[in-house]
Amino acid sequence: MFSEDNLLPISALQHLAFCERQWALIHLEGQWMENRLTVEGKILHERADTDETEVRGDFRIARGLRLRSLRLGLSGRADIVEFHQIEDSDNENMPEESVGSLAQSDSLIAANIMLSNAAGRWHPIPIEYKHGRVKNEPIDEVQLCAQAFCLEEMLSARINVGYIFYGKTRRRHAVMFDDKLRTHTESLIHKLHMMNDARVTPVARYEKKCDNCSLYDACLPKTIGQARSVKHYLDQTWRSVISG
Ligand code: SF4
Structure with missing residues (x-):
């Protein structure tokens, strides 16, 4: 169990899942640079993150x-x-207009909780707003799954489904919190704590994804990666000179 003083931000998981060096530059070194993608994401979050509760019929x-x-x-x-x-x-009477087209697998929803200010029993469904569209890697899914873990602990209930709303496509993407995603997310959270304790920034290594990274100019993956290669070459050469 962690104490209140040792909690790390859920949002750090998406940075770590995208690139360990990006996570370290932001969370260990305090560097942050906006690009078009981060600004779009911020605007979407500001719209969703207004700290209020709304009642619409039966949800x-x-x-x-x-x-x-x-x-x-x-x-x-x-x-x-x-x-x-x-x-x-x-579940036959689940309000379809509120969650879009519910997949058949959504009937797996297991949480069934009571609210202090409303009668009856309720399913909690976490929803995250993201710019862009569904990605090849489960970066956004990991963040949503971590939110589900928190909700499960706070509500003492199991949550099996959530949604990500993508700004580019204006559609909700259903995310099932199955064993595979849960295991992957837990192992990333474990790595997050280990890397946070170690406080070491990984060296840069240029990959295709770097072209979309908001920290490209701070990271300089080609320059730093190349400098490392030169150092490696010189080290190797020096060793071969010594060994004759
Ligand atoms: S530029 Fe590439 S290596 Fe550097 S932080 Fe971004 S994704 Fe990681």
């Missing part, structure tokens, strides 16, 4: 909900958590 929307997990040592905020009222006649 409620909590914005900017504060999250915390002492088990995993994380804290942050959820853009949106929707609470859907559970009808007596079960």
Whole structure:
């Protein structure tokens, strides 16, 4: 168990999942640079993150909900958590207009909680806003899954599905919190704490993804990576001279 003083931000997971050096530059060295993608993302989050609760018929929307997990040592905020009222006649009456097209697998939703200010029982569904579109790597899914872990600990309930709303496509992408995603997310959280304790910034290594990185100019992956190669070459040469 972690103490309140040792919680790390959930948002750091997406940086770590994208690039370990990017995470270190932002979270260890305090560097942050805006580019078009980060500005678009910020605007989307500001719209979602207004710290208010809305009631719409038989579901409620909590914005900017504060999250915390002492088990995993994380804290942050959820853009949106929707609470859907559970009808007596079960999931057949789930309010489709509120979650778009619910996949059949959404019937796996297991959480079934009570709210202090409303009667009945409710399903919590975390929703994250992102610019762009669905990515090849599960970077955004990891962040949403970490939010689900926090909600599960806070509500003592299991959550099996969440959504990511992408600004580019204006669509919700369903994310199932299955064993594979849970295991991957937990191992990344473990690495986050280990790297935060070690406080070492990994060296730069240029990859295609660097072209979209907001920290490219601070990182200089080609220059620093090349400098390292030159040093490696000189070290090798020096060793071969010594060994004759
Ligand atoms: S430029 Fe590349 S290596 Fe540097 S922080 Fe960004 S993604 Fe990582």
